[in-house]
Amino acid sequence: MSEAAERQGKETCVPVLTASNVVRRFGGLVAVNNVSFHVKAGEILGLIGPNGAGKTTMFDLLAGSILPTSGDILLNGTRVSGEAAHLRIGRGLGRTFQIPRPLPNLTLIENIMLAAQGQAGEKLLANFLTPWRVAAQEKAARTKALELLELVTLSHLAHEPARVLSGGQRKLLELARVMMADPAIILLDEPAAGVNATLLEVIIDRIRDINARGITFLLIEHNIDMVTRLCHRVLVMASGQLLSEGTAEEVARDPRVIEAYLGGTA
Known part of the structure:
Protein backbone atom coordinates (compact mmCIF):
# COMPACT_ATOMS: atom_id res chain seq x y z
CA MET A 1 0.00 0.00 0.00
CA PRO A 102 2.62 13.90 -22.03
CA LEU A 103 6.02 15.17 -23.12
CA PRO A 104 6.00 13.64 -26.61
CA ASN A 105 9.73 13.09 -27.12
CA LEU A 106 10.35 11.51 -23.73
CA THR A 107 9.78 7.79 -23.28
CA LEU A 108 6.85 6.52 -21.29
CA ILE A 109 9.07 5.60 -18.36
CA GLU A 110 10.68 9.05 -18.40
CA ASN A 111 7.26 10.73 -18.41
CA ILE A 112 6.25 8.76 -15.32
CA MET A 113 9.55 9.30 -13.48
CA LEU A 114 9.06 13.07 -13.77
CA ALA A 115 6.16 12.76 -11.30
CA ALA A 116 8.28 11.23 -8.53
CA GLN A 117 8.15 13.35 -5.39
CA GLY A 118 11.00 14.45 -3.09
CA GLN A 119 13.89 13.48 -5.36
CA ALA A 120 17.28 14.59 -4.00
CA GLY A 121 18.56 15.00 -7.57
CA GLU A 122 16.28 18.00 -8.06
CA LYS A 123 18.77 19.98 -5.96
CA LEU A 124 22.01 20.74 -7.79
CA LEU A 125 24.33 20.32 -4.80
CA ALA A 126 22.95 16.90 -3.94
CA ASN A 127 24.29 15.55 -7.22
CA PHE A 128 27.81 16.44 -6.09
CA LEU A 129 27.57 15.90 -2.33
CA THR A 130 25.44 12.73 -2.15
CA PRO A 131 25.53 11.17 -5.64
CA TRP A 132 24.89 7.69 -4.18
CA ARG A 133 21.60 8.89 -2.70
CA VAL A 134 20.55 10.48 -5.99
CA ALA A 135 21.41 7.27 -7.86
CA ALA A 136 19.52 5.07 -5.39
CA GLN A 137 16.40 7.24 -5.60
CA GLU A 138 16.53 7.27 -9.39
CA LYS A 139 16.85 3.48 -9.48
CA ALA A 140 13.87 3.11 -7.13
CA ALA A 141 11.85 5.57 -9.21
CA ARG A 142 12.62 3.67 -12.41
CA THR A 143 11.57 0.38 -10.82
CA LYS A 144 8.33 1.91 -9.59
CA ALA A 145 7.63 3.49 -12.98
CA LEU A 146 8.04 0.10 -14.68
CA GLU A 147 5.63 -1.46 -12.17
CA LEU A 148 3.07 1.26 -12.89
CA LEU A 149 3.44 0.75 -16.64
CA GLU A 150 2.75 -2.93 -16.04
CA LEU A 151 -0.33 -1.96 -14.03
CA VAL A 152 -1.75 0.10 -16.90
CA THR A 153 -0.79 -2.50 -19.55
CA LEU A 154 1.79 -0.27 -21.26
CA SER A 155 5.01 -1.98 -20.16
CA HIS A 156 5.71 -3.18 -23.72
CA LEU A 157 6.02 0.50 -24.73
CA ALA A 158 8.13 1.60 -21.76
CA HIS A 159 11.03 2.84 -23.88
CA GLU A 160 8.99 4.26 -26.74
CA PRO A 161 8.39 8.03 -27.03
CA ALA A 162 5.00 9.14 -25.75
CA ARG A 163 4.11 10.57 -29.17
CA VAL A 164 3.38 7.05 -30.47
CA LEU A 165 0.45 6.55 -28.08
CA SER A 166 -3.22 6.64 -29.02
CA GLY A 167 -5.64 8.84 -27.09
CA GLY A 168 -6.72 5.98 -24.86
CA GLN A 169 -3.15 4.92 -24.18
CA ARG A 170 -2.32 8.50 -23.18
CA LYS A 171 -5.12 8.31 -20.61
CA LEU A 172 -3.53 5.15 -19.19
CA LEU A 173 -0.09 6.80 -19.15
CA GLU A 174 -1.50 9.77 -17.27
CA LEU A 175 -3.10 7.45 -14.73
CA ALA A 176 0.29 5.79 -14.17
CA ARG A 177 1.99 9.18 -13.93
CA VAL A 178 -0.39 10.47 -11.24
CA MET A 179 0.08 7.21 -9.31
CA MET A 180 3.82 7.90 -9.22
CA ALA A 181 3.15 10.72 -6.73
Missing part, protein backbone atom coordinates in the same frame (compact mmCIF):
# COMPACT_ATOMS: atom_id res chain seq x y z
CA SER A 2 1.29 3.47 -0.83
CA GLU A 3 2.41 5.89 1.85
CA ALA A 4 -0.47 8.25 0.98
CA ALA A 5 -3.00 5.43 1.16
CA GLU A 6 -1.67 4.40 4.57
CA ARG A 7 -2.05 8.00 5.74
CA GLN A 8 -5.58 8.01 4.39
CA GLY A 9 -6.39 4.74 6.16
CA LYS A 10 -5.47 6.21 9.52
CA GLU A 11 -7.97 8.99 9.00
CA THR A 12 -11.03 7.03 7.85
CA CYS A 13 -13.30 9.02 10.16
CA VAL A 14 -12.34 12.20 8.29
CA PRO A 15 -13.44 12.65 4.65
CA VAL A 16 -10.52 12.58 2.25
CA LEU A 17 -11.78 15.70 0.50
CA THR A 18 -14.42 18.22 1.55
CA ALA A 19 -15.95 21.21 -0.23
CA SER A 20 -17.82 23.52 2.15
CA ASN A 21 -20.02 26.31 0.76
CA VAL A 22 -17.62 26.85 -2.13
CA VAL A 23 -18.28 29.80 -4.44
CA ARG A 24 -16.32 30.87 -7.50
CA ARG A 25 -17.15 34.04 -9.40
CA PHE A 26 -15.68 35.25 -12.68
CA GLY A 27 -16.78 38.87 -12.76
CA GLY A 28 -20.57 38.77 -12.80
CA LEU A 29 -20.72 35.03 -13.58
CA VAL A 30 -21.15 32.65 -10.65
CA ALA A 31 -19.61 29.43 -12.00
CA VAL A 32 -19.85 27.53 -8.69
CA ASN A 33 -22.56 28.62 -6.29
CA ASN A 34 -22.39 27.53 -2.64
CA VAL A 35 -21.48 23.89 -3.30
CA SER A 36 -20.84 21.49 -0.41
CA PHE A 37 -20.00 17.77 -0.49
CA HIS A 38 -17.42 15.32 0.79
CA VAL A 39 -15.54 12.34 -0.60
CA LYS A 40 -15.27 9.31 1.68
CA ALA A 41 -12.04 7.34 2.02
CA GLY A 42 -11.91 4.45 -0.44
CA GLU A 43 -14.94 5.37 -2.55
CA ILE A 44 -15.33 6.19 -6.23
CA LEU A 45 -17.50 9.30 -6.41
CA GLY A 46 -18.91 10.53 -9.71
CA LEU A 47 -19.59 14.16 -10.61
CA ILE A 48 -21.93 14.58 -13.58
CA GLY A 49 -24.04 17.30 -15.13
CA PRO A 50 -24.88 18.94 -18.46
CA ASN A 51 -22.35 21.11 -20.28
CA GLY A 52 -21.79 24.39 -18.45
CA ALA A 53 -22.84 22.95 -15.09
CA GLY A 54 -19.62 24.05 -13.36
CA LYS A 55 -17.99 20.61 -13.05
CA THR A 56 -14.60 21.53 -14.49
CA THR A 57 -14.47 24.75 -12.45
CA MET A 58 -15.21 22.65 -9.36
CA PHE A 59 -12.35 20.31 -10.26
CA ASP A 60 -10.01 23.26 -10.77
CA LEU A 61 -10.97 24.56 -7.32
CA LEU A 62 -10.39 21.20 -5.66
CA ALA A 63 -7.03 20.74 -7.40
CA GLY A 64 -5.82 24.27 -6.65
CA SER A 65 -5.59 25.44 -10.28
CA ILE A 66 -7.87 28.31 -9.26
CA LEU A 67 -8.87 29.54 -5.80
CA PRO A 68 -12.40 29.93 -4.46
CA THR A 69 -14.05 33.32 -4.08
CA SER A 70 -15.38 32.05 -0.76
CA GLY A 71 -15.87 28.79 1.08
CA ASP A 72 -13.44 26.11 2.22
CA ILE A 73 -11.73 23.08 0.73
CA LEU A 74 -10.26 20.53 3.14
CA LEU A 75 -7.90 17.67 2.35
CA ASN A 76 -7.88 15.02 5.08
CA GLY A 77 -9.30 17.62 7.45
CA THR A 78 -6.69 20.29 6.66
CA ARG A 79 -7.84 23.54 5.08
CA VAL A 80 -6.13 23.96 1.69
CA SER A 81 -8.40 26.60 0.11
CA GLY A 82 -5.53 29.03 -0.46
CA GLU A 83 -2.86 26.50 -1.45
CA ALA A 84 -1.48 26.12 -4.97
CA ALA A 85 -1.84 22.88 -6.93
CA HIS A 86 1.75 21.66 -6.37
CA LEU A 87 1.28 21.90 -2.59
CA ARG A 88 -1.90 19.80 -2.78
CA ILE A 89 -0.03 17.14 -4.74
CA GLY A 90 2.37 16.92 -1.82
CA ARG A 91 -0.62 16.39 0.48
CA GLY A 92 -1.85 13.43 -1.56
CA LEU A 93 -4.19 14.91 -4.16
CA GLY A 94 -3.53 13.95 -7.78
CA ARG A 95 -5.35 15.01 -10.93
CA THR A 96 -5.62 13.88 -14.53
CA PHE A 97 -6.90 15.98 -17.44
CA GLN A 98 -9.50 15.40 -20.15
CA ILE A 99 -6.83 15.87 -22.82
CA PRO A 100 -3.54 14.32 -21.58
CA ARG A 101 -0.39 16.13 -22.70
CA ASP A 182 1.50 8.32 -4.21
CA PRO A 183 -1.90 10.05 -4.13
CA ALA A 184 -4.55 9.34 -1.51
CA ILE A 185 -7.21 10.67 -3.91
CA ILE A 186 -7.23 11.09 -7.68
CA LEU A 187 -9.43 13.56 -9.56
CA LEU A 188 -10.21 12.03 -12.97
CA ASP A 189 -11.38 14.45 -15.66
CA GLU A 190 -13.46 12.57 -18.27
CA PRO A 191 -11.37 9.38 -18.50
CA ALA A 192 -13.69 7.96 -21.18
CA ALA A 193 -13.53 10.95 -23.56
CA GLY A 194 -12.11 10.01 -26.96
CA VAL A 195 -11.36 6.42 -25.93
CA ASN A 196 -12.38 3.38 -27.98
CA ALA A 197 -14.50 0.66 -26.40
CA THR A 198 -11.63 -1.81 -25.92
CA LEU A 199 -9.34 0.62 -24.14
CA LEU A 200 -12.25 1.96 -22.11
CA GLU A 201 -12.67 -1.49 -20.57
CA VAL A 202 -8.98 -1.48 -19.68
CA ILE A 203 -9.31 1.96 -18.05
CA ILE A 204 -12.35 0.83 -16.03
CA ASP A 205 -10.49 -2.27 -14.85
CA ARG A 206 -7.41 -0.25 -13.87
CA ILE A 207 -9.49 2.25 -11.90
CA ARG A 208 -11.06 -0.65 -10.01
CA ASP A 209 -7.67 -2.22 -9.35
CA ILE A 210 -6.20 1.06 -8.06
CA ASN A 211 -9.27 1.71 -5.93
CA ALA A 212 -8.85 -1.77 -4.41
CA ARG A 213 -5.40 -0.61 -3.24
CA GLY A 214 -7.10 2.02 -1.08
CA ILE A 215 -6.95 4.98 -3.46
CA THR A 216 -10.04 7.22 -3.53
CA PHE A 217 -11.43 8.63 -6.80
CA LEU A 218 -13.58 11.59 -7.78
CA LEU A 219 -14.37 11.61 -11.48
CA ILE A 220 -16.14 13.86 -13.96
CA GLU A 221 -17.69 11.82 -16.74
CA HIS A 222 -20.34 12.12 -19.46
CA ASN A 223 -20.34 8.37 -20.10
CA ILE A 224 -23.23 7.38 -17.84
CA ASP A 225 -22.62 3.65 -18.37
CA MET A 226 -19.10 4.07 -16.98
CA VAL A 227 -20.41 6.10 -14.05
CA THR A 228 -23.05 3.47 -13.27
CA ARG A 229 -20.50 0.65 -13.35
CA LEU A 230 -17.82 2.39 -11.30
CA CYS A 231 -19.26 4.92 -8.89
CA HIS A 232 -20.49 4.19 -5.38
CA ARG A 233 -22.21 7.59 -5.23
CA VAL A 234 -23.00 10.23 -7.82
CA LEU A 235 -23.27 14.02 -7.50
CA VAL A 236 -25.16 16.03 -10.11
CA MET A 237 -24.38 19.69 -10.80
CA ALA A 238 -26.43 22.13 -12.87
CA SER A 239 -26.04 25.89 -13.31
CA GLY A 240 -23.19 25.94 -10.79
CA GLN A 241 -25.16 24.29 -8.00
CA LEU A 242 -25.34 20.81 -6.51
CA LEU A 243 -28.64 19.44 -7.75
CA SER A 244 -28.83 15.82 -6.59
CA GLU A 245 -26.86 13.11 -4.77
CA GLY A 246 -27.28 9.34 -4.49
CA THR A 247 -26.58 6.14 -6.38
CA ALA A 248 -26.55 6.28 -10.18
CA GLU A 249 -30.00 4.72 -10.24
CA GLU A 250 -31.38 7.21 -7.69
CA VAL A 251 -30.14 10.32 -9.47
CA ALA A 252 -31.35 8.98 -12.82
CA ARG A 253 -34.90 8.94 -11.40
CA ASP A 254 -34.67 12.41 -9.86
CA PRO A 255 -37.06 14.76 -11.74
CA ARG A 256 -34.63 17.66 -11.25
CA VAL A 257 -31.90 15.70 -13.04
CA ILE A 258 -34.24 14.76 -15.87
CA GLU A 259 -35.16 18.45 -16.19
CA ALA A 260 -31.50 19.54 -16.24
CA TYR A 261 -30.49 17.01 -18.91
CA LEU A 262 -33.61 16.63 -21.01
CA GLY A 263 -35.62 19.77 -20.43
CA GLY A 264 -38.29 17.93 -18.51
CA THR A 265 -38.87 15.05 -20.92
CA ALA A 266 -38.57 11.52 -19.58
Whole structure:
Protein backbone atom coordinates (compact mmCIF):
# COMPACT_ATOMS: atom_id res chain seq x y z
CA MET A 1 0.00 0.00 0.00
CA SER A 2 1.29 3.47 -0.83
CA GLU A 3 2.41 5.89 1.85
CA ALA A 4 -0.47 8.25 0.98
CA ALA A 5 -3.00 5.43 1.16
CA GLU A 6 -1.67 4.40 4.57
CA ARG A 7 -2.05 8.00 5.74
CA GLN A 8 -5.58 8.01 4.39
CA GLY A 9 -6.39 4.74 6.16
CA LYS A 10 -5.47 6.21 9.52
CA GLU A 11 -7.97 8.99 9.00
CA THR A 12 -11.03 7.03 7.85
CA CYS A 13 -13.30 9.02 10.16
CA VAL A 14 -12.34 12.20 8.29
CA PRO A 15 -13.44 12.65 4.65
CA VAL A 16 -10.52 12.58 2.25
CA LEU A 17 -11.78 15.70 0.50
CA THR A 18 -14.42 18.22 1.55
CA ALA A 19 -15.95 21.21 -0.23
CA SER A 20 -17.82 23.52 2.15
CA ASN A 21 -20.02 26.31 0.76
CA VAL A 22 -17.62 26.85 -2.13
CA VAL A 23 -18.28 29.80 -4.44
CA ARG A 24 -16.32 30.87 -7.50
CA ARG A 25 -17.15 34.04 -9.40
CA PHE A 26 -15.68 35.25 -12.68
CA GLY A 27 -16.78 38.87 -12.76
CA GLY A 28 -20.57 38.77 -12.80
CA LEU A 29 -20.72 35.03 -13.58
CA VAL A 30 -21.15 32.65 -10.65
CA ALA A 31 -19.61 29.43 -12.00
CA VAL A 32 -19.85 27.53 -8.69
CA ASN A 33 -22.56 28.62 -6.29
CA ASN A 34 -22.39 27.53 -2.64
CA VAL A 35 -21.48 23.89 -3.30
CA SER A 36 -20.84 21.49 -0.41
CA PHE A 37 -20.00 17.77 -0.49
CA HIS A 38 -17.42 15.32 0.79
CA VAL A 39 -15.54 12.34 -0.60
CA LYS A 40 -15.27 9.31 1.68
CA ALA A 41 -12.04 7.34 2.02
CA GLY A 42 -11.91 4.45 -0.44
CA GLU A 43 -14.94 5.37 -2.55
CA ILE A 44 -15.33 6.19 -6.23
CA LEU A 45 -17.50 9.30 -6.41
CA GLY A 46 -18.91 10.53 -9.71
CA LEU A 47 -19.59 14.16 -10.61
CA ILE A 48 -21.93 14.58 -13.58
CA GLY A 49 -24.04 17.30 -15.13
CA PRO A 50 -24.88 18.94 -18.46
CA ASN A 51 -22.35 21.11 -20.28
CA GLY A 52 -21.79 24.39 -18.45
CA ALA A 53 -22.84 22.95 -15.09
CA GLY A 54 -19.62 24.05 -13.36
CA LYS A 55 -17.99 20.61 -13.05
CA THR A 56 -14.60 21.53 -14.49
CA THR A 57 -14.47 24.75 -12.45
CA MET A 58 -15.21 22.65 -9.36
CA PHE A 59 -12.35 20.31 -10.26
CA ASP A 60 -10.01 23.26 -10.77
CA LEU A 61 -10.97 24.56 -7.32
CA LEU A 62 -10.39 21.20 -5.66
CA ALA A 63 -7.03 20.74 -7.40
CA GLY A 64 -5.82 24.27 -6.65
CA SER A 65 -5.59 25.44 -10.28
CA ILE A 66 -7.87 28.31 -9.26
CA LEU A 67 -8.87 29.54 -5.80
CA PRO A 68 -12.40 29.93 -4.46
CA THR A 69 -14.05 33.32 -4.08
CA SER A 70 -15.38 32.05 -0.76
CA GLY A 71 -15.87 28.79 1.08
CA ASP A 72 -13.44 26.11 2.22
CA ILE A 73 -11.73 23.08 0.73
CA LEU A 74 -10.26 20.53 3.14
CA LEU A 75 -7.90 17.67 2.35
CA ASN A 76 -7.88 15.02 5.08
CA GLY A 77 -9.30 17.62 7.45
CA THR A 78 -6.69 20.29 6.66
CA ARG A 79 -7.84 23.54 5.08
CA VAL A 80 -6.13 23.96 1.69
CA SER A 81 -8.40 26.60 0.11
CA GLY A 82 -5.53 29.03 -0.46
CA GLU A 83 -2.86 26.50 -1.45
CA ALA A 84 -1.48 26.12 -4.97
CA ALA A 85 -1.84 22.88 -6.93
CA HIS A 86 1.75 21.66 -6.37
CA LEU A 87 1.28 21.90 -2.59
CA ARG A 88 -1.90 19.80 -2.78
CA ILE A 89 -0.03 17.14 -4.74
CA GLY A 90 2.37 16.92 -1.82
CA ARG A 91 -0.62 16.39 0.48
CA GLY A 92 -1.85 13.43 -1.56
CA LEU A 93 -4.19 14.91 -4.16
CA GLY A 94 -3.53 13.95 -7.78
CA ARG A 95 -5.35 15.01 -10.93
CA THR A 96 -5.62 13.88 -14.53
CA PHE A 97 -6.90 15.98 -17.44
CA GLN A 98 -9.50 15.40 -20.15
CA ILE A 99 -6.83 15.87 -22.82
CA PRO A 100 -3.54 14.32 -21.58
CA ARG A 101 -0.39 16.13 -22.70
CA PRO A 102 2.62 13.90 -22.03
CA LEU A 103 6.02 15.17 -23.12
CA PRO A 104 6.00 13.64 -26.61
CA ASN A 105 9.73 13.09 -27.12
CA LEU A 106 10.35 11.51 -23.73
CA THR A 107 9.78 7.79 -23.28
CA LEU A 108 6.85 6.52 -21.29
CA ILE A 109 9.07 5.60 -18.36
CA GLU A 110 10.68 9.05 -18.40
CA ASN A 111 7.26 10.73 -18.41
CA ILE A 112 6.25 8.76 -15.32
CA MET A 113 9.55 9.30 -13.48
CA LEU A 114 9.06 13.07 -13.77
CA ALA A 115 6.16 12.76 -11.30
CA ALA A 116 8.28 11.23 -8.53
CA GLN A 117 8.15 13.35 -5.39
CA GLY A 118 11.00 14.45 -3.09
CA GLN A 119 13.89 13.48 -5.36
CA ALA A 120 17.28 14.59 -4.00
CA GLY A 121 18.56 15.00 -7.57
CA GLU A 122 16.28 18.00 -8.06
CA LYS A 123 18.77 19.98 -5.96
CA LEU A 124 22.01 20.74 -7.79
CA LEU A 125 24.33 20.32 -4.80
CA ALA A 126 22.95 16.90 -3.94
CA ASN A 127 24.29 15.55 -7.22
CA PHE A 128 27.81 16.44 -6.09
CA LEU A 129 27.57 15.90 -2.33
CA THR A 130 25.44 12.73 -2.15
CA PRO A 131 25.53 11.17 -5.64
CA TRP A 132 24.89 7.69 -4.18
CA ARG A 133 21.60 8.89 -2.70
CA VAL A 134 20.55 10.48 -5.99
CA ALA A 135 21.41 7.27 -7.86
CA ALA A 136 19.52 5.07 -5.39
CA GLN A 137 16.40 7.24 -5.60
CA GLU A 138 16.53 7.27 -9.39
CA LYS A 139 16.85 3.48 -9.48
CA ALA A 140 13.87 3.11 -7.13
CA ALA A 141 11.85 5.57 -9.21
CA ARG A 142 12.62 3.67 -12.41
CA THR A 143 11.57 0.38 -10.82
CA LYS A 144 8.33 1.91 -9.59
CA ALA A 145 7.63 3.49 -12.98
CA LEU A 146 8.04 0.10 -14.68
CA GLU A 147 5.63 -1.46 -12.17
CA LEU A 148 3.07 1.26 -12.89
CA LEU A 149 3.44 0.75 -16.64
CA GLU A 150 2.75 -2.93 -16.04
CA LEU A 151 -0.33 -1.96 -14.03
CA VAL A 152 -1.75 0.10 -16.90
CA THR A 153 -0.79 -2.50 -19.55
CA LEU A 154 1.79 -0.27 -21.26
CA SER A 155 5.01 -1.98 -20.16
CA HIS A 156 5.71 -3.18 -23.72
CA LEU A 157 6.02 0.50 -24.73
CA ALA A 158 8.13 1.60 -21.76
CA HIS A 159 11.03 2.84 -23.88
CA GLU A 160 8.99 4.26 -26.74
CA PRO A 161 8.39 8.03 -27.03
CA ALA A 162 5.00 9.14 -25.75
CA ARG A 163 4.11 10.57 -29.17
CA VAL A 164 3.38 7.05 -30.47
CA LEU A 165 0.45 6.55 -28.08
CA SER A 166 -3.22 6.64 -29.02
CA GLY A 167 -5.64 8.84 -27.09
CA GLY A 168 -6.72 5.98 -24.86
CA GLN A 169 -3.15 4.92 -24.18
CA ARG A 170 -2.32 8.50 -23.18
CA LYS A 171 -5.12 8.31 -20.61
CA LEU A 172 -3.53 5.15 -19.19
CA LEU A 173 -0.09 6.80 -19.15
CA GLU A 174 -1.50 9.77 -17.27
CA LEU A 175 -3.10 7.45 -14.73
CA ALA A 176 0.29 5.79 -14.17
CA ARG A 177 1.99 9.18 -13.93
CA VAL A 178 -0.39 10.47 -11.24
CA MET A 179 0.08 7.21 -9.31
CA MET A 180 3.82 7.90 -9.22
CA ALA A 181 3.15 10.72 -6.73
CA ASP A 182 1.50 8.32 -4.21
CA PRO A 183 -1.90 10.05 -4.13
CA ALA A 184 -4.55 9.34 -1.51
CA ILE A 185 -7.21 10.67 -3.91
CA ILE A 186 -7.23 11.09 -7.68
CA LEU A 187 -9.43 13.56 -9.56
CA LEU A 188 -10.21 12.03 -12.97
CA ASP A 189 -11.38 14.45 -15.66
CA GLU A 190 -13.46 12.57 -18.27
CA PRO A 191 -11.37 9.38 -18.50
CA ALA A 192 -13.69 7.96 -21.18
CA ALA A 193 -13.53 10.95 -23.56
CA GLY A 194 -12.11 10.01 -26.96
CA VAL A 195 -11.36 6.42 -25.93
CA ASN A 196 -12.38 3.38 -27.98
CA ALA A 197 -14.50 0.66 -26.40
CA THR A 198 -11.63 -1.81 -25.92
CA LEU A 199 -9.34 0.62 -24.14
CA LEU A 200 -12.25 1.96 -22.11
CA GLU A 201 -12.67 -1.49 -20.57
CA VAL A 202 -8.98 -1.48 -19.68
CA ILE A 203 -9.31 1.96 -18.05
CA ILE A 204 -12.35 0.83 -16.03
CA ASP A 205 -10.49 -2.27 -14.85
CA ARG A 206 -7.41 -0.25 -13.87
CA ILE A 207 -9.49 2.25 -11.90
CA ARG A 208 -11.06 -0.65 -10.01
CA ASP A 209 -7.67 -2.22 -9.35
CA ILE A 210 -6.20 1.06 -8.06
CA ASN A 211 -9.27 1.71 -5.93
CA ALA A 212 -8.85 -1.77 -4.41
CA ARG A 213 -5.40 -0.61 -3.24
CA GLY A 214 -7.10 2.02 -1.08
CA ILE A 215 -6.95 4.98 -3.46
CA THR A 216 -10.04 7.22 -3.53
CA PHE A 217 -11.43 8.63 -6.80
CA LEU A 218 -13.58 11.59 -7.78
CA LEU A 219 -14.37 11.61 -11.48
CA ILE A 220 -16.14 13.86 -13.96
CA GLU A 221 -17.69 11.82 -16.74
CA HIS A 222 -20.34 12.12 -19.46
CA ASN A 223 -20.34 8.37 -20.10
CA ILE A 224 -23.23 7.38 -17.84
CA ASP A 225 -22.62 3.65 -18.37
CA MET A 226 -19.10 4.07 -16.98
CA VAL A 227 -20.41 6.10 -14.05
CA THR A 228 -23.05 3.47 -13.27
CA ARG A 229 -20.50 0.65 -13.35
CA LEU A 230 -17.82 2.39 -11.30
CA CYS A 231 -19.26 4.92 -8.89
CA HIS A 232 -20.49 4.19 -5.38
CA ARG A 233 -22.21 7.59 -5.23
CA VAL A 234 -23.00 10.23 -7.82
CA LEU A 235 -23.27 14.02 -7.50
CA VAL A 236 -25.16 16.03 -10.11
CA MET A 237 -24.38 19.69 -10.80
CA ALA A 238 -26.43 22.13 -12.87
CA SER A 239 -26.04 25.89 -13.31
CA GLY A 240 -23.19 25.94 -10.79
CA GLN A 241 -25.16 24.29 -8.00
CA LEU A 242 -25.34 20.81 -6.51
CA LEU A 243 -28.64 19.44 -7.75
CA SER A 244 -28.83 15.82 -6.59
CA GLU A 245 -26.86 13.11 -4.77
CA GLY A 246 -27.28 9.34 -4.49
CA THR A 247 -26.58 6.14 -6.38
CA ALA A 248 -26.55 6.28 -10.18
CA GLU A 249 -30.00 4.72 -10.24
CA GLU A 250 -31.38 7.21 -7.69
CA VAL A 251 -30.14 10.32 -9.47
CA ALA A 252 -31.35 8.98 -12.82
CA ARG A 253 -34.90 8.94 -11.40
CA ASP A 254 -34.67 12.41 -9.86
CA PRO A 255 -37.06 14.76 -11.74
CA ARG A 256 -34.63 17.66 -11.25
CA VAL A 257 -31.90 15.70 -13.04
CA ILE A 258 -34.24 14.76 -15.87
CA GLU A 259 -35.16 18.45 -16.19
CA ALA A 260 -31.50 19.54 -16.24
CA TYR A 261 -30.49 17.01 -18.91
CA LEU A 262 -33.61 16.63 -21.01
CA GLY A 263 -35.62 19.77 -20.43
CA GLY A 264 -38.29 17.93 -18.51
CA THR A 265 -38.87 15.05 -20.92
CA ALA A 266 -38.57 11.52 -19.58
